[in-house]
Amino acid sequence: MIELFKKPLFVFEMANNHQGNVEHGKRIIREIKKVVKEFENIFDFAFKFQYRDLDTFIHPDYKNDFSYKYIKRFSETKLSESQFLELKDELEKNEFITMCTPFDENSVKKVIKHNYDIIKVASASFTDWPLLEEISKYDKPIIASTAGATLNEIRNVIYFFKHRGRNINIMHCVAAYPTTDEKLELNQIDLLKNEFPDINVGFSTHEKPDNFDAIKIAIAKGATIFEKHVGVETDKIKLNAYSANPEQVYKWLKSAKKAYIMSGVRGKRYSFSKEELTSLKNLRRGIFALKNISKDQCITMNEVFFAIPRQNGQYASNDMSKYKKFVAKKDIKAYEPISENNVEIKDLYPQIKEYVREILDIVRKSNVVIPENSVCELSHHYGLDNFKNFGAAIIDIINREYCKKIIILLPGQKHPEHYHKQKEETFNVLYGDFIINIDGQERVYKPGDIIIVERNKKHSFYSETGAVIEEISTTHFKNDSFYSDKKIQSNKHRKTQIYLTEDILSY
Numbered sequence: 063m064i065e066l067f068k069k070p071l072f073v074f075e076m077a078n079n080h081q082g083n084v085e086h087g088k089r090i091i092r093e094i095k096k097v098v099k100e101f102e103n104i105f106d107f108a109f110k111f112q113y114r115d116l117d118t119f120i121h122p123d124y125k126n127d128f129s130y131k132y133i134k135r136f137s138e139t140k141l142s143e144s145q146f147l148e149l150k151d152e153l154e155k156n157e158f159i160t161m162c163t164p165f166d167e168n169s170v171k172k173v174i175k176h177n178y179d180i181i182k183v184a185s186a187s188f189t190d191w192p193l194l195e196e197i198s199k200y201d202k203p204i205i206a207s208t209a210g211a212t213l214n215e216i217r218n219v220i221y222f223f224k225h226r227g228r229n230i231n232i233m234h235c236v237a238a239y240p241t242t243d244e245k246l247e248l249n250q251i252d253l254l255k256n257e258f259p260d261i262n263v264g265f266s267t268h269e270k271p272d273n274f275d276a277i278k279i280a281i282a283k284g285a286t287i288f289e290k291h292v293g294v295e296t297d298k299i300k301l302n303a304y305s306a307n308p309e310q311v312y313k314w315l316k317s318a319k320k321a322y323i324m325s326g327v328r329g330k331r332y333s334f335s336k337e338e339l340t341s342l343k344n345l346r347r348g349i350f351a352l353k354n355i356s357k358d359q360c361i362t363m364n365e366v367f368f369a370i371p372r373q374n375g376q377y378a379s380n381d382m383s384k385y386k387k388f389v390a391k392k393d394i395k396a397y398e399p400i401s402e403n404n405v406e407i408k409d410l411y412p413q414i415k416e417y418v419r420e421i422l423d424i425v426r427k428s429n430v431v432i433p434e435n436s437v438c439e440l441s442h443h444y445g446l447d448n449f450k451n452f453g454a455a456i457i458d459i460i461n462r463e464y465c466k467k468i469i470i471l472l473p474g475q476k477h478p479e480h481y482h483k484q485k486e487e488t489f490n491v492l493y494g495d496f497i498i499n500i501d502g503q504e505r506v507y508k509p510g511d512i513i514i515v516e517r518n519k520k521h522s523f524y525s526e527t528g529a530v531i532e533e534i535s536t537t538h539f540k541n542d543s544f545y546s547d548k549k550i551q552s553n554k555h556r557k558t559q560i561y562l563t564e565d566i567l568s569y
Contacts, residue, residue, distance in 0.1 A: 070106070071106045071264075072098075072107050077112055079292065084149060088152045090292065107159065108161045112184075120136075143172065163182040164197070170196040179203070184207060185210055185266075188208060194222060201227075204231065231262040232254060232258070238268060240304040252284075263285055265277075265280040266289040274314055281321040346372055346378040348368065348378060353396050359390045360388070360389055375401045377402070385411040386408070388406075391403075413447075420450075424470055424493070425470060425530060429493075435561060439558070446558070456469050463537055465485075465536065465537055468533070470530050471530075472528055476523075478547055479499070481521065481543075484536070490511075491508060491531055493530040501519055520546065
């Protein structure tokens, strides 16, 4: 069995362009073969015929009624079974993938008998259930055009073949011959890919043969199968308005190749060139000391500025974030670059992420719902490394004339003694055990208990098993927490903010 869809597949539809003449059909195949040689390393190529059992396809009373244009066209260009096999042999000699559209049940049997590689379902046959039932009996890859089909019809046909274990692929198609630019509806490719992400989506084209832009757009949108009517003109044979001659096919393929070159890789980030990285490096601002910095000092935004040119080994402004801790390894003078030689960087994010995971585990156990995009403040009074011993997670819900916060304590975590001058607060225990000391009086509380802490009342609290507490208070003001331990009061780096996005809440 052929291996399909490792490369983009380009399908050349002969339809009735053979004009009922086997030799002319062979000429079309050979002329197109010359055109595709240049592209065989990047594309796969198929040729497609159409089978109709005219004895049953046309009603007996209308067999000779050539006033009906399709009866006239199909009858005048009819080929015998042996003639189609002769053309198929020519396809195989020229190493084309073989493909055929059957329009009736007898033709399906003939397609199987002749062992074509792929069965094509025309748009007109898309919901022809008797025909689809016959096609589904055979284990052949199927490509179906979708002109005129609703999303629900497309969904039903895909499920129909999938439930029968068949390899079904679909193509966006507009049944206008030719299709003018304003009717191409190329955004349908996006729709089909979004609706059916596990299905190969293609573009069956009927645009004018000198339109070489539509193929580029289709490729950029992710189509991987492309179909075009092709033929060869002679003194007596003229092509219709949507069939391309070999020269136009060549330009079409050149345009497709250029589109793939410009589109680059799909489904992953591209590889950055050395030149690109060098250019970016030269444009990035370096970090410089704004003032003298002492050894072992924690460096914040207040001690630095960003400017070019950036020196070799110097850290860039891109390296500085709230999740990275910069500590001076030695004294640094004002205007000196901050570099790997004089600063040590610690990435705090993995540690913070683990703390957040543990905090959210307790929240889930409590069944308390946290609004998305809330701000969670990790209070780490004695540093992040000691957060599980001393600190709390405080989630801001609202802060107006009234204020609501959710406080989460990890098992064994203590919040040091402090008081507020402007804020009066009430704690409502929602989950776990909550031990609070107010002015030297310690009491244990359980879910449902209410504790009022008045202004200027010193209080500390902790939990042995982990707790979730609702804090309801008057307006919260910054710098209104006064700690008994002066080391905490002077620590300007004791808080880290996390935005509880949907992704983080799903940790």
